[in-house]
Amino acid sequence: MTRHSKNNTSNPIFTYHERQNVRDFNPLRQRLGADSMRKCEQCWLCLSTAVKPVCTPAGYVFCKECILKCCARQLDEQKKEIEQWKCHLADSELRKAEERELSRECKKRHLIENGVFGISSVRGSKSRAVDLSTDSCSSISALSDSNFWVAGAPERRPGDKSVDKASSHCSRPKKGLKCPISGKPLRVKDLVDINPDIDRDSENGVSWLCSVSHQPILHHNVLLDRTTGKLILRRYVQVYDPGVDGQFIALIPGGTGFAAHNGVLANKYRPSML
Numbered sequence: 001m002t003r004h005s006k007n008n009t010s011n012p013i014f015t016y017h018e019r020q021n022v023r024d025f026n027p028l029r030q031r032l033g034a035d036s037m038r039k040c041e042q043c044w045l046c047l048s049t050a051v052k053p054v055c056t057p058a059g060y061v062f063c064k065e066c067i068l069k070c071c072a073r074q075l076d077e078q079k080k081e082i083e084q085w086k087c088h089l090a091d092s093e094l095r096k097a098e099e100r101e102l103s104r105e106c107k108k109r110h111l112i113e114n115g116v117f118g119i120s121s122v123r124g125s126k127s128r129a130v131d132l133s134t135d136s137c138s139s140i141s142a143l144s145d146s147n148f149w150v151a152g153a154p155e156r157r158p159g160d161k162s163v164d165k166a167s168s169h170c171s172r173p174k175k176g177l178k179c180p181i182s183g184k185p186l187r188v189k190d191l192v193d194i195n196p197d198i199d200r201d202s203e204n205g206v207s208w209l210c211s212v213s214h215q216p217i218l219h220h221n222v223l224l225d226r227t228t229g230k231l232i233l234r235r236y237v238q239v240y241d242p243g244v245d246g247q248f249i250a251l252i253p254g255g256t257g258f259a260a261h262n263g264v265l266a267n268k269y270r271p272s273m274l
Helices: 016-021 064-117 125-138 140-146 163-168
Strands: 028-031 053-055 061-063 197-199 207-209 222-225 231-233 248-250 265-268
Touching (some): 053 064, 061 064
Antiparallel strands (some): 028 265, 053 061, 197 207, 222 231
16 A cells, blocks of 8 residues: 555556546546437438438448448458559569579579688688678578568567568458448448338428338337338338348337437547556
């Protein structure tokens, strides 16, 4: 236990109360209200009422323009990654060629020195110089890899044994689109158009209606019919598993301000203080 002092800044550590009052450190926790929750008819990217709404097989609703722009951006990033991968391969091949040429020159120099002076005739400084030259040629790559102060040396962490494998072999970037929310593979042709019944006289703005009961869809479980694009509340459809039946897609329901329905506590991690 540390010594008590009248001066609060003389303590070597921070107390729990002091750490909680510091705003630049420690995780932040905020309880989200109902206004921060996404509604069923809102896009997951722009967070506004979806225009020409489409749905992914996982049940995420997007504006058609938003998801297409996101896919185009992913394709551009993949092209850049492929170009960087090709440049990396070219640099690695050039580096290997230089290393082979350097080792060949070292062997030639070693043979010339041994042929001129002989193996057993000269002992001393000259033979030692030959050994040092060959050793220096073989240790150039090891020196540049192990010492971070050498120019052109790759970054290495303590105990990291996979740097050599990663530097010598770089895998080709994977192609294919991904859902921006779930990260699952996505194809443009898998997007399903939504043709909902709209209630424009709602107090909260535009809201979607169930095609069977004409009730507003707030936070209820709703299914999307692939063939017609209509929305039906789950309780009106006798389907055991919508994912097995290819006719319906279970949409991600809208959020509420109640903790029993979804998570209302947002956390942001930041480095802690001692």
